[in-house]
Amino acid sequence: MKTNNWVTKLVLSLAATLLTVPAFADEYLNGIDWKEPALVVPGEPGAPPSDAVVLFNGKDFSAWKGAENWKIENGAMVCGKGDLRTKEAFGDCQLHIEWSAPTPATGSGQGRGNSGIFFMDNYELQVLDSFENKTYFDGQAGAIYKQIPPQVNATKAPGTWNVYDVIWKSPRFQADGSLKSPAAITALHNGALILNHFELTGDTPFHRPPQYTKHADRLPIRLQDHGNPMRFRNIWIRETKTPEAKQGRKPFLRDDKGVEKTIE
Numbered sequence: 001m002k003t004n005n006w007v008t009k010l011v012l013s014l015a016a017t018l019l020t021v022p023a024f025a026d027e028y029l030n031g032i033d034w035k036e037p038a039l040v041v042p043g044e045p046g047a048p049p050s051d052a053v054v055l056f057n058g059k060d061f062s063a064w065k066g067a068e069n070w071k072i073e074n075g076a077m078v079c080g081k082g083d084l085r086t087k088e089a090f091g092d093c094q095l096h097i098e099w100s101a102p103t104p105a106t107g108s109g110q111g112r113g114n115s116g117i118f119f120m121d122n123y124e125l126q127v128l129d130s131f132e133n134k135t136y137f138d139g140q141a142g143a144i145y146k147q148i149p150p151q152v153n154a155t156k157a158p159g160t161w162n163v164y165d166v167i168w169k170s171p172r173f174q175a176d177g178s179l180k181s182p183a184a185i186t187a188l189h190n191g192a193l194i195l196n197h198f199e200l201t202g203d204t205p206f207h208r209p210p211q212y213t214k215h216a217d218r219l220p221i222r223l224q225d226h227g228n229p230m231r232f233r234n235i236w237i238r239e240t241k242t243p244e245a246k247q248g249r250k251p252f253l254r255d256d257k258g259v260e261k262t263i264e
């Protein structure tokens with residue numbers, strides 16, 4: 001009965017292991033009094049959670065400035081002459097935005113399906129028809145313009161919808177105007193990670209190196225007019241913040257009888 005011997009050995013071995021582990025271990029408690037996280041009603045995939053600010057729901061430009069020459073067609077805003085800026089200003093945030101390049105595709109490189117999402121009016125996450133359209137890599141869809149390419153090219157064909165989900169952390173400045181901490185961005189393009197907490201080296205102009213210049217804590221989101229009739233829809237944003245807390249007491253241990261011990 002070889003099998004039985006093997007099973008018996010296994011059972012004995014497990015029992016021996018269990019006997020060497022104490023039945024109860026001390027619990028670590030960090031002593032922090034956290035504020036309870038707010039309740040949020042989630043939306044269906046892609047739809048805004050209950051605490052989101054809806055910037056475009058397919059109907060009007062009420063959340064935007066500069067839309068005089070843009071239009072709305074089939075629930076999407078269509079880029080016209082001039083950049084669009086949100087009326088409201090934002091700092092740290094989570095942004096969901098969907099975009100579609102014109103069809104049939106015309107032009108090439110930077111001249112094909114170009115727009116951009118400027119966080120805080122200054123820092124461009126590139127929007128470009130990068131579907132079978134080569135350009136310099138730190139200028140293709142999902143790049144932080146002239147700073148870093150996306151990790152992958154997940155662009156869908158023109159005429160279909162691309163989705164960006166972005167986590168933005170604002171730069172912080174000292175009172176004297178110097179940089180305290182850089183901006184950072186994490187982004188997914190159609191569900192694929194393209195930027196993973198990338199720390200920006202400054203703003204994103206075409207004609208000079210990036211630089212930081214002290215600005216307000218909150219500034220508008222800007223959508224770029226680069227001369228192509230790009231489409232946008234389902235745009236929503238959530239302000240993000242660090243959970244509030246105070247250190248109520250020093251971290252400590254508690255055993256299974258509720259007896260507390262200090263951590264040496």
Ligand code: MG
Nearest residue numbers: 114115116127
């Ligand atoms: Mg652009």
